[in-house]
Amino acid sequence: NKGELVHEFNIATAAMHSSHQAEMMEMMQKGVLGADRIHHDKMGEHGMRHDHANSILLEPGESGEVVWTFDTDAELEFACNVPGHYESGMKGPIRLHQ
Structure with a gap:
């Protein structure tokens, strides 16, 4: 993470990202996740964890x-689900075809 904010790299379907975004928002609301x-x-x-095999959450640096x-075969996305990041375009397709 070469940026100045916390970022996540997550591999999932669009529906899974949507569900995970609610978890990430809860982390932010409870003070577990700050901007940086x-x-x-x-x-x-708060009984929270972020230890999913398909993602990593990184502080700056x-x-x-x-x-x-x-x-x-799969139609997946990579994305950052920190609140506001997915919506600002931090996502992209992963298409696997054998």
Whole structure:
């Protein structure tokens, strides 16, 4: 994450992103997720986690990876589901055809 804000890289269907966006909004409303920081100490306090195999949440300056094996045809998206980011265009198609 070379930016100045928290970002997420998530692989999912559009419907799954929509559902996850509600979770991310709740994280922000409860103070777990700030614009430029993840308050890990508050995650446990609110019974929240962000440890999905298909995504990674990064603070500015952090790096990480998502390793995913695709074994069937799929119409997916990669996206950032931090509130407002998906809507501002932080998404793109992943189309797998064998």
